[in-house]
Amino acid sequence: MKQNDLILQTVTKVAAFVILLFAVAIFLGGHYSPGGGFVGGLMTSAAIVLLLLAYDIKTVTKILPIDYKLMIGSGLFISSLTVAGGLVFGVPLMTHVYRYIDLPILGHISLHTAVLFDLGVYLVVVGVTMTIIQTIGESE
Amino acid sequence: MSLLHWAVLSPFLLAIIVPFLYKLFRQIHTGWFVLILPVLLFTYFSRFISLTKQGEVITERATWIPSLGIHVDFYLDGLGLLFALLITGIGSLVILYSIFYLSKVKEKLNQFYVFLLLFMGAMLGVVLSDNLIVLYSFWEFTSLSSFLLIGYWNERERSRYGAQKSLLITVFGGLSLLGGIILLSIMGNTFSIRELISQSGELMDHPLFTPALLLVLLGAFTKSAQFPFHIWLPDAMEAPTPVSAYLHSATMVKAGIYLVARLSPVFAESGVWFWCVSIAGLITLFWGSFSAVKQTDLKGILAFSTISQLGLIMSLLGLGAAALHYDTLGENIYLAATVAAVFHLINHATFKGSLFMVAGIIDHETGTRDIRKLGGLMQLMPITFTVAVIGAFSMAGLPPFNGFLSKEMFLASMVNVLELDIFNMETWGVLFPVLAWVASVFTFIYSMIVVLKPFTGKLQLHLLEKKPHEAPIGMLISPIILATLVIVFGIFPNLLSSSIIKPAVASIQPNLVDSNFQVHIAFWHGFSPELWMTIGIIVIGIILYKTFPKWKRIYQWLPERFSLNALYDNGLNALERSASSVMKFLMTGSIRTYLLSIFLFFILSLGFALYWKDAFKLDTGNFAPIGLYEMVLAAIIVIGSISILFAKSRLTSIILLGAVGYTVSLFFVLFRAPDLALTQLVIETISVALFLLCFFHLPLLASRKEERMTFRLNNALISIGVGTIVTLIALSAHSNKLFDSISSYYLENAYKEAGGKNVVNVILVDFRGLDTMFEISVLSIAALGIFAMIKLRLTGRKDKS
Numbered sequence: 001m002k003q004n005d006l007i008l009q010t011v012t013k014v015a016a017f018v019i020l021l022f023a024v025a026i027f028l029g030g031h032y033s034p035g036g037g038f039v040g041g042l043m044t045s046a047a048i049v050l051l052l053l054a055y056d057i058k059t060v061t062k063i064l065p066i067d068y069k070l071m072i073g074s075g076l077f078i079s080s081l082t083v084a085g086g087l088v089f090g091v092p093l094m095t096h097v098y099r100y101i102d103l104p105i106l107g108h109i110s111l112h113t114a115v116l117f118d119l120g121v122y123l124v125v126v127g128v129t130m131t132i133i134q135t136i137g138e139s140e
Numbered sequence: 141m142s143l144l145h146w147a148v149l150s151p152f153l154l155a156i157i158v159p160f161l162y163k164l165f166r167q168i169h170t171g172w173f174v175l176i177l178p179v180l181l182f183t184y185f186s187r188f189i190s191l192t193k194q195g196e197v198i199t200e201r202a203t204w205i206p207s208l209g210i211h212v213d214f215y216l217d218g219l220g221l222l223f224a225l226l227i228t229g230i231g232s233l234v235i236l237y238s239i240f241y242l243s244k245v246k247e248k249l250n251q252f253y254v255f256l257l258l259f260m261g262a263m264l265g266v267v268l269s270d271n272l273i274v275l276y277s278f279w280e281f282t283s284l285s286s287f288l289l290i291g292y293w294n295e296r297e298r299s300r301y302g303a304q305k306s307l308l309i310t311v312f313g314g315l316s317l318l319g320g321i322i323l324l325s326i327m328g329n330t331f332s333i334r335e336l337i338s339q340s341g342e343l344m345d346h347p348l349f350t351p352a353l354l355l356v357l358l359g360a361f362t363k364s365a366q367f368p369f370h371i372w373l374p375d376a377m378e379a380p381t382p383v384s385a386y387l388h389s390a391t392m393v394k395a396g397i398y399l400v401a402r403l404s405p406v407f408a409e410s411g412v413w414f415w416c417v418s419i420a421g422l423i424t425l426f427w428g429s430f431s432a433v434k435q436t437d438l439k440g441i442l443a444f445s446t447i448s449q450l451g452l453i454m455s456l457l458g459l460g461a462a463a464l465h466y467d468t469l470g471e472n473i474y475l476a477a478t479v480a481a482v483f484h485l486i487n488h489a490t491f492k493g494s495l496f497m498v499a500g501i502i503d504h505e506t507g508t509r510d511i512r513k514l515g516g517l518m519q520l521m522p523i524t525f526t527v528a529v530i531g532a533f534s535m536a537g538l539p540p541f542n543g544f545l546s547k548e549m550f551l552a553s554m555v556n557v558l559e560l561d562i563f564n565m566e567t568w569g570v571l572f573p574v575l576a577w578v579a580s581v582f583t584f585i586y587s588m589i590v591v592l593k594p595f596t597g598k599l600q601l602h603l604l605e606k607k608p609h610e611a612p613i614g615m616l617i618s619p620i621i622l623a624t625l626v627i628v629f630g631i632f633p634n635l636l637s638s639s640i641i642k643p644a645v646a647s648i649q650p651n652l653v654d655s656n657f658q659v660h661i662a663f664w665h666g667f668s669p670e671l672w673m674t675i676g677i678i679v680i681g682i683i684l685y686k687t688f689p690k691w692k693r694i695y696q697w698l699p700e701r702f703s704l705n706a707l708y709d710n711g712l713n714a715l716e717r718s719a720s721s722v723m724k725f726l727m728t729g730s731i732r733t734y735l736l737s738i739f740l741f742f743i744l745s746l747g748f749a750l751y752w753k754d755a756f757k758l759d760t761g762n763f764a765p766i767g768l769y770e771m772v773l774a775a776i777i778v779i780g781s782i783s784i785l786f787a788k789s790r791l792t793s794i795i796l797l798g799a800v801g802y803t804v805s806l807f808f809v810l811f812r813a814p815d816l817a818l819t820q821l822v823i824e825t826i827s828v829a830l831f832l833l834c835f836f837h838l839p840l841l842a843s844r845k846e847e848r849m850t851f852r853l854n855n856a857l858i859s860i861g862v863g864t865i866v867t868l869i870a871l872s873a874h875s876n877k878l879f880d881s882i883s884s885y886y887l888e889n890a891y892k893e894a895g896g897k898n899v900v901n902v903i904l905v906d907f908r909g910l911d912t913m914f915e916i917s918v919l920s921i922a923a924l925g926i927f928a929m930i931k932l933r934l935t936g937r938k939d940k941s
Binding site for chain 2: 026030031032033034035036037038039042043045046049050052053069072073075076079080083093094096098100110112114117118120121124125127128129131132133135136
C-alpha cells in the first residue's frame with residue numbers, strides 16, 4: 001500500500017523548526033522560567049523524531065549527519081569539565097558562578113556556569129534519545 | 141608536591157606520552173625514549189645513599205584526602221631506597237634489553253612500554269609510601285600492570301590464562317591486605333606505617349592483632365608467590381622475557397617481601413608472625429626447588445627457582461624476628477638472618493635477572509626454551525654461556541660469587557635456629573636446617589640443569605626453529621652488567637654492607653640496630669657447619685644430577701589431578717558453571733516473568749513493612765478540595781487504563797497508554813507545575829513515537845497475528861496489589877509528616893544562592909547537580925548498552941580461541 005504522507009511532511013517542514021526554536025528557547029531560559037537542559041533536550045529529540053516519522057531514517061541522516069554517540073560523549077565531557085572546573089580555582093567541585101551583565105540589544109542578562117553544565121545535559125539527552133531511537137529503528 | 145612525588149609520578153606521566161612518541165617516531169625503537177627515565181631516576185635515588193647511610197630518612201607530604209587522614213606521604217629510608225634502586229636499576233637494564241628483544245616492526249611497543257611504565261611507577265609508590273591506603277592503591281596497580289604485561293601477547297590462549305590466574309590470586313591477596321590495613325587502622329587509629337610502628341607495643345595486646353597479621357601476610361604471600369599461592373608465577377612466564385626478568389623475578393614478586401620487611405617492626409614480636417613467615421618461607425623454598433628440577437621449559441625452571449628463592453628470603457625474614465626476643469645479646473646471631481635476607485634479595489635480583497635474560501636470548505636465537513631440544517650451544521654462544529655460568533653458579537651457592545655468601549649466611553642462620561628456646565622451637569627447630577639443606581641440594585641440581593643442559597651436550601640443529609648464533613651486542617649488555625655485579629658483590633661484599641644493607645636492616649629491625657652495629661660479610665669463616673653443609677650440597681648435588689634419570693620417577697607419585705593447579709582450575713570451572721546455572725535460572729529472557737517477580741517482591745516487601753511498622757495513617761485534614769477538573773481527568777485516566785486491557789491491537793493500546801500519560805501531565809498543569817507538565821508531555825510524545833517507529837521498522841512483529849490478552853488471575857491479583865500498595869503508601873506519605881519539607885529551603889535560597897528563579901531547574905543544575913551528573917552518565921551507559929546489544933548482535937561475534 002502506497003502511503004500518502006504529503007500533509008504530514010508539509011507540516012513537519014514548518015513545525016520541526018518551530019519546535020527546535022522552542023527547544024532552544026526553553027533550554028536557555030531554564031534558570032528563570034520553566035525549561036532547562038533536560039526538557040530542552042527532550043524537545044529537540046521530539047523535533048527530530050517528528051522528522052523521522054514524516055520522512056525516513058536515511059533522509060534524516062542525510063539532513064542531520066550527526067553521530068549521536070559522539071554527542072553523548074561530548075555532552076558528558078562538557079558537564080564533567082564544568083563539574084571539575086572548580087578544582088582549578090581551588091573551590092569545591094561544582095561551585096556555581098554567575099554574573100549579571102548588560103549587553104546591547106539583549107539588555108540585562110545573567111551568565112551562569114550552570115548553563116554550561118546544562119548544555120552537557122542537553123547534549124546527553126538528545127544523544128541518548130536519538131541513539132536509542134536510531135538503533136532500534138535501523139535494526140532489521 | 142616535592143621532587144620525590146614527581147619522581148614517583150614521572151613514570152605515569154611518561155606513560156601518557158609514550159603512545160604519541162610511538163606514533164611520531166616509528167623508525168626509532170620506543171624503548172630508547174623510555175630508557176632515559178629509569179636511568180635518571182636511578183641516579184636521582186642513588187644520591188640518597190649517603191643520607192640513609194647515616195640513618196637519616198626523607199619524608200615528603202602531599203595532601204590527598206585530608207578529611208580521612210589519607211596523605212600521599214613518601215618516606216625514604218634504607219629499605220625503601222634499596223627497593224627504589226632495584227626497581228629503577230633493574231628497570232633500566234630490562235628496558236635496554238627489551239629494545240633488542242622486542243621487534244619494533246611486529247610488536248605493539250606503545251602498549252608494552254605504557255604497561256611497563258605503569259608498573260614502574262606503581263612499584264615505586266609501593267616501596268615509598270608511608271600511608272597504607274596509598275600503598276594499597278599502588279599495590280593493586282602493580283597487580284593490574286602485571287596482568288596486562290602477562291597478557292601482552294593476548295592472542296595466545298596460555299597468556300590469557302596466565303594473566304587471569306595471576307590477577308585472581310594477587311587481587312585476592314590484595315583484598316585481604318586491604319582488610320588487614322583497615323584492621324590496623326582501627327587498632328592504631330592511623331594509616332601511617334611510622335605511627336603504627338611507634339605504637340607496636342600496644343597493638344600486640346589488641347584482639348584484632350592476629351586477624352590483621354594473618355590478613356596482611358595473606359596479601360604478602362600471594363604477591364610473593366609463597367606456597368600454596370605460588371601457582372600463578374609459573375604461568376606468568378607467558379609474558380615476554382624482559383617482563384619476566386623484571387616483574388616476576390626482580391621486583392614485583394618482592395613486593396610481598398617488602399611488605400613483610402616493612403611491617404616487621406609492627407608484627408614481628410608475635411609468635412604467629414615468626415611461625416607463619418618462616419614456615420611458609422621454608423615450605424616454599426623446598427617445594428619450589430623440588431618442582432624446579434622436573435621442569436623442561438627453561439623459563440619454567442627459573443620460575444620455580446624464583447619461587448624457591450623468594451621462600452628463602454621470606455624464611456630469613458621470619459627467623460630475623462627471633463632477634464627481638466634476644467635483644468640483650470651483644471652479638472645478636474638472629475639479626476644475621478635479617479642481614480642475610482637483605483643481602484640475598486640484592487643477589488637474587490642480579491643473578492636471576494641475568495639468568496632470565498640468558499633464557500630470553502636462547503629463546504630468541506633458537507626459537508625454543510625446551511631443554512630437551514637444546515644442547516651444545518656453548519661453542520655458538522660463548523658470551524651467553526659465560527653469563528649463564530656466572531648466574532647459575534651464584535644461584536647454586538658456589539664461590540666466588542655473591543650467591544655463595546648469602547647462601548652461607550642463610551645456612552648459618554638455619555643452624556643457629558637450633559639454639560632457639562622460644563615458641564617451642566626445641567622440638568621442631570631441627571626441621572629448619574634439614575629442610576633448608578635438602579632444598580639447597582635441589583637448588584644446586586636445577587642450577588646445573590639451567591646451565592649445562594642448553595650449553596653442553598650434543599647440538600641438535602634439526603630440533604631448533606632457527607639456526608643459533610650469538611645474540612646481538614645490545615641484548616648482551618644488560619646480562620653482562622648483571623653478571624659483573626654478581627662477581628663484584630661476590631668478591632667485595634662490603635661494598636654494600638654499610639651503604640645499603642645496614643640502613644635496610646635498620647628499617648626492618650629499628651630497635652636492635654644502633655650506631656655500633658656493623659655489617660661485615662666475609663668469605664672465610666673457618667670450617668664452620670655451614671661450610672660443611674655447602675660441601676655436602678655440592679657432593680650430593682653432583683651425584684643426584686648425574687643419576688637424575690634414575691630417580692626422576694618420584695615426580696609421578698603425585699598425580700596431576702591432586703595438584704594445586706588442578707584445584708585452581710576445577711575451582712574456577714565450578715565457579716563459572718554454578719554462576720551460569722544461577723544465571724540461567726534467573727534470566728529466562730521473558731520480560732513478563734521479570735516483571736512478575738519484581739512486582740511480587742514490591743508488593744510483599746512494602747506490604748509487609750506497612751503492616752509490621754503499622755505505618756498506614758490517613759489524615760484527611762490536609763486534603764485539597766477535589767474540583768470538577770480533577771474528577772474529569774481522573775475519569776479519563778481510569779477509562780483509558782481499563783480500555784487498554786480490551787484493546788484489540790498493540791497499536792491501539794500504545795495510543796491509549798499515551799492518552800493516559802498526557803492526562804497525567806494535565807494534572808501537573810492543574811497543580812501548577814509547568815516544568816513537570818512540560819517534561820511529561822515531551823516524554824509521552826517521544827515514547828509513543830518510539831513505539832510507532834519500532835513497529836514501522838519491525839514489520840515482522842506488526843504483521844504477526846497478535847495474541848489477544850487472556851485473563852489470568854495471577855496477573856490480575858498482582859496488578860491490583862501494586863495499585864493498592866501504591867495508593868496506601870501515597871496516602872500515608874501525605875499524612876505522616878515527620879520532618880519539615882525541604883522545599884521551603886529551596887524556595888528561599890534558589891535566588892539567593894544560585895541566582896535562579898526556576899527552582900526546579902536550580903535544583904537540577906545546582907543544588908543537586910551531582911545527581912544530575914550521575915544521571916546523565918547512567919543515561920549514556922544505557923544508550924550505549926542498547927546500541928552495543930543491537931549492533932553487536934547483528935555483526936555476530938565469533939570466538940577464535
